[in-house]
Amino acid sequence: MTDSAFATDPFVRDSVENWLRELGSIKRLAPKTLEAYGRDIGQFMSFLSGHMGGAVTLAFLKDLRGADIRAFMAERRNDSLGSRSLARVLSSLRSYFQFLEREGILTSEALNVIRSPKIPRTLPKALTVIEAKQAVSMAGEREDRPWVAARDMAVIALCYGAGLRISEALALRKADLESTTLRVTGKGGKVRMVPLIASVRAFIDSYLGLLPFAVNTDEPMFRAIRGGVLGPRPIQARMELLRSALGLPQTATPHALRHSFATHLLGKGGDLRAIQELLGHASLSTTQIYTAVDTERLLESYALAHPRG
Template identity: 45%
Template sequence: MTGAPKPEDALIEPWREYLAQSRRRSPHTVRAYVAAAKRLVENAGLRDWGQAAAIEGAGLRSQLAARRAEGLGNASAARELSALKAFIAFARDQAGMEGSAAPRLRGPRVKKGLPRPVTPDEATNLAAMVASSSAEDWIGARDRAVLLLLYGGGLRIAEALSLTGGDVPLGPTLSVTGKGGKQRVVPILPLVAEAVAEYVRLTPWPAGKAEPLFRGAKGGPLSQGMVQKSMARARVILGLPSTATPHALRHSFATHLLGAGADLRSLQELLGHASLGSTQIYTKVDAAAMLETYRGAHPRERD
């Protein structure tokens, strides 16, 4: 027998639907934002939009203080605050308040580190290692194909895993749906297309046009966690640092293109960044890489 719905469900479910349908946020963002709102609703005993809309900076500070006491770091606290401010703004809109902006509250300062790209050789070695160290040939081919899509096409891991059987065989370009439902076209190298074709040939699961292209061992959609674990094993074998993650392959795609002369606007389009500011960080990465090379090669630096 199903129990009666909780009063807070009247707040949480519309928030979830708004994020997923109206804002077209990624599943990961929806889960994080919904979880943050649910904690606030439960801790503050909120039961309707009016109560949620009345939350001001002091209430958010109290919520963040409780979370920090649980060990939340600066970066996570900043993300939590962003989620809560968005929820309050939504609540004020639902309550019909004029000027439904979020409370003004500055979050903790977060030092932005530069992405750590891998070299082209490291990228191809990682892809080869995940293939050779897998228990089954088709799983190795699958993981290699995913990693090459990240490095060869600059895809986010969620974008690669959202491909369906209808996307194969891959041609010279691929239409990708990224954050916010924004579509872009990325070039596909022959090596990447061949890796995906090899996976399709070996996989025991049929590539139905509406079915996930990349499958887990039991046939369900492949999870990001499995790709991350596979790459973690490979980087340990190759002696690479913990920064060599699947997302680092996307950083490497961007950094290497910039180093080869790509302009920022073109790179912005290829990466699917909403603003040029997000792309400009790679100019710093490229400069940092050149400085590191200089320091390792210049005679006076070695003295």
Template identity: 45%
Template sequence: MSLAISPQARDALEGWIAAAAALRGNAPATLSAYRGDVVEFIAFMTAHRAEPQGLAALSRIEVRDMRAWLAGLRSGGVGSRSVARKLSAVKAFYRWLAEREGFEPTAVLTTRAPRFQKKLPRPMTEDAAREMIGTVETQADGWIAARDAAVVTLLYGCGLRMSEALGLTGASVPLAEALRIVGKGGKERVVPVLPVARTAVDRYVALCPFDLGAEDPLFRGARGGPLNARLVRKATERARLQLGLPSSATPHAFRHSFATHLLASGGDLRAIQDLLGHASLSTTQAYTSVDGAHLMRVYEDTHPKAR
């Protein structure tokens, strides 16, 4: 599809990607997805309008062109969630391009994404989370078992993303009472570390046969290289099958469970937002699924007018 893009449009696209990487700190996988979405859009417009899509042509995109693109995606079997993601990438590119080239991007920016039902995360129960951690440790022997248990304990005990846990270096140990984590977009946050998490990591460090230098990855694969997230996912998959848990019991479910169980214990939603590193409170709300009866009990126990 890249052959359908003019050199000027390709240069503009790479300029936008470079700007997004520098200013927003997007992960390489995210930037790759953005690039692919915009390439597909420009390629479609090249065929749809039967002309090369240079910068001048891109500035003349109309509402009917956008409708044709969306219709083409849907007829091609692209789901509403994916369509919304692609449209978001195209809009971000157009905002940057319009400011740089000085044209009016209204036709693109006013295009509405199809509605879709947000898929809420499914956290594990507290008992299931504890059983999963214990069972993960039985999926291997020696230091590898201790390693896997340490990783999932950090996911649940600190609400870390997998990439954040695997991004820790030898300089992090021994773990302090709090960790400074650099999350998505280069955003920093401080998360408290429970004693059980420190103990799990200490046990792994004591058993690990490799030198854990300050600049080296903390969690290692069997041959000493950085631990691949796929191996953690495999260990948790075996554990959930052994326990008879649903397919939603994934490594990322530990993070969902961390947030949900904190809220269920009366935790403040804003504080949980900070712990998770979410830019938007609405994102945190999607991570938490506490039944109305519990929220009512918390309200009655804590609200001044209810006492």
């Protein structure tokens, strides 16, 4: 929240810090989400400071008008911010002012007259079953170090075979492995159990058998070349090589494998509620987007195969 450090009086600055602390400790928002919210409020306070010609005070926040919010949003749009990012900015502002109201600090009606930007609906880009299987089986190609090849195959197998986010896969510990299930810590620290199919377990066991570093059961088990905790970039780079080798689209990323997991399950008659649990979605409406993906794929097949298509 560096922008607001010079743009607010101490009381307002403290209120922002308390709000962010609540989001982290009670609502357990992810660190990157907290960072984005803090940045949004910092930019807002900086804008208001220039708008009013001085440090932002509670009195000014209390007298805030809808026109002030619109002016700030217009400035952010002029900075080439897209609708999705603008919607997040507005969500940050609403969250902060709701906090002020809950704490009995002030009440403002300014945000009630602001509509959220319309966000164009984008469907996840899933790979075909053959493409996804090839991505997993060939993830170790052109890698001279057997343990690195096994590592990349295991992580990519987890994205497709268990539907994990790449961050969830990289955070796995040996202690999270059970005979037929995985204990996965998702967004907001929520823990879910995911089935561990035999082929994915085999990839993990192969990696652990080749791993040249000693890793405790309570530490992330996927390791970088020098033994540190593995970050996402090497796996993303591996997918880039696979895109080139297999002729996959630019949308073929580790996260696309998670989309493929959900889409292929649904296509085989998987229950939407069960898929929601497997993906760790808080809301069923988030999972329902895959019904549109499956319908779109069905219509494409129909158009290609039907004599009158």
